[in-house]
Amino acid sequence: METIKSVDIYELGSPGEKSSPWSSTILIVKLTSSNGNVGYGEAPTTFMTLPVKESMREVERVFKDQNYFNIEKNMREFYKHSFYLSRSMEATSALSAFEIASWDLIGKDLGTPVYNLLGGEYNSELRAYANGWYSDCLEPDDFVSRAKEYIKKGYTAFKFDPFRNNFDRIGNDGIKKAVDIVSAMRSELGENIDLLIECHGRFSTKYAIKVGQALDEFNPLFIEEPIHPEMELGLFDFKRYVNTPVALGERLLNKEDFARYISQGMVDIVQADLTNSKGILEAKKISAIVESFGGLMAFHNAFGPVQTAATLNVDYTLTNFLIQESFEDSWPDWKRNLFSGYRIENGHFKLSGKPGLGITADEKLMEKLIYDGMEEFNKNEPSWVVSGTYK
Numbered sequence: 001m002e003t004i005k006s007v008d009i010y011e012l013g014s015p016g017e018k019s020s021p022w023s024s025t026i027l028i029v030k031l032t033s034s035n036g037n038v039g040y041g042e043a044p045t046t047f048m049t050l051p052v053k054e055s056m057r058e059v060e061r062v063f064k065d066q067n068y069f070n071i072e073k074n075m076r077e078f079y080k081h082s083f084y085l086s087r088s089m090e091a092t093s094a095l096s097a098f099e100i101a102s103w104d105l106i107g108k109d110l111g112t113p114v115y116n117l118l119g120g121e122y123n124s125e126l127r128a129y130a131n132g133w134y135s136d137c138l139e140p141d142d143f144v145s146r147a148k149e150y151i152k153k154g155y156t157a158f159k160f161d162p163f164r165n166n167f168d169r170i171g172n173d174g175i176k177k178a179v180d181i182v183s184a185m186r187s188e189l190g191e192n193i194d195l196l197i198e199c200h201g202r203f204s205t206k207y208a209i210k211v212g213q214a215l216d217e218f219n220p221l222f223i224e225e226p227i228h229p230e231m232e233l234g235l236f237d238f239k240r241y242v243n244t245p246v247a248l249g250e251r252l253l254n255k256e257d258f259a260r261y262i263s264q265g266m267v268d269i270v271q272a273d274l275t276n277s278k279g280i281l282e283a284k285k286i287s288a289i290v291e292s293f294g295g296l297m298a299f300h301n302a303f304g305p306v307q308t309a310a311t312l313n314v315d316y317t318l319t320n321f322l323i324q325e326s327f328e329d330s331w332p333d334w335k336r337n338l339f340s341g342y343r344i345e346n347g348h349f350k351l352s353g354k355p356g357l358g359i360t361a362d363e364k365l366m367e368k369l370i371y372d373g374m375e376e377f378n379k380n381e382p383s384w385v386v387s388g389t390y391k
């Protein structure tokens, strides 16, 4: 029986190098098996780096010395101990990292990519959408000319938040500015480019509806988190008055959360995040629930390379895959060089086909990037926006 012999938790970062503010640090767990193989997992940060790092120590107490093939058992064991798990983003994130790393080990032990253990390859080309591409863009022309650079790289879908520093409420001027940006993107880039509108859960219901109605005419692929996440009942009204499909999920924690949303018709496109909703097997379960209600999957993927690799392994197997989020082309070099194995070419992701998650760590670089502390903080710009856009 192979067990988890040692656990290493890495906080990595390179202060000063431009990075998405919410992901200027990343958290990686490395599990070493009794047979010498290593598996990697990742947890999200966003103003919670140190609490999540600390939570990973709690997960370690449960997972250490266990047989990592027993994913269900180990997950349930942590569930039993972690009284607040069902409500804790930090605990669920920490747990997810261990789950993902366990799969990396399992795949490596069996000599096969993780997707082969989850139903096999259904999608071989994974269409990506670009995010992070619009840093410092404020005016319609800024957005259009930056998007054109990404179209040259092969992207055909763009997510962006055109709402600047409007929060809770938005006035006519704020709506007009957003409309100008979205309308310029549509008219300059054409009907074949998909526009994905990100609201970052910033509005209360009435204002979200105003925004949604104003943008419907530009036919976005979806509108994301239009309403503050805890005001989810507002989604019923939102969906009554706005035609654009609703996407959300990056702040939901488990399949039961997703089951409530999808079964009540509160969401169309589900953006679960493997690193904060219990990892790979839960992602398969969530996707199955969503599929049963006719929903599509577009996994949230805003952190580091282990997250991307884990997510792609699930994407490969999905019959209800829509599109995959990607920040890769706006990453700083340190993040790009940490792991090799998957590619993004011509706006599509491809895995290496190597065993496990299919990635290899540059361990020397990892050692160099070890960092201790919270991610960057800017009083004037919350960490969840693309930098230079909250004005």
Ligand SMILES: O=C(O)[C@H](O)[C@@H](O)[C@H](O)[C@H](O)CO
Pocket: 022, 046, 131, 198, 200, 250, 300, 301, 302, 325, 383, 384, 385, 386
């Ligand atoms: O959809 C997304 O990619 C996210 O909303 C990001 O834009 C977040 O701001 C970040 O993930 C914060 O955790």
Ligand SMILES: [Mg+2]
Pocket: 198, 200, 224, 225, 250
């Ligand atoms: Mg989002």
